[in-house]
Amino acid sequence: MLSTTLIHVCPHCQGQRLYKNGHTVRGAQRAKCKDCQRTFTLAPRGPRHSPALKKQVLSAYQDRMSLRGIHRTFGVCYQTVMKWLGEKSRTASRLRGHVAALPGGRRA
Ligand SMILES: [Zn+2]
Structure with missing residues (x-):
């Protein structure tokens, strides 16, 4: 045993x-x-979907693939994709805020 x-x-x-x-x-x-x-x-x-799959799905969404198509192809539910998009846009807005805060009012 x-x-x-x-x-x-x-x-x-x-x-x-x-x-x-x-x-x-x-x-x-x-x-x-x-x-x-x-x-x-x-x-x-651990996380249900790997970071590589997440990147692939977000790339497919940027290439204008439909949420239903993403679900059929990758097996990722549309709500999960929307959550990931929210995370991505929050990160992007944080970065925009950082760029706007450059000294002298310059934009990068
Ligand atoms: Zn303890």
């Missing part, structure tokens, strides 16, 4: 005095640290 033992530690303070503290909406075990009183998910899932 082959068995493994997994020791969880607090991601915030590396403390080992943890106790179970319910589940996430998706059913993953949550834990609370007795040392720093912070809560966290024991084995969090």
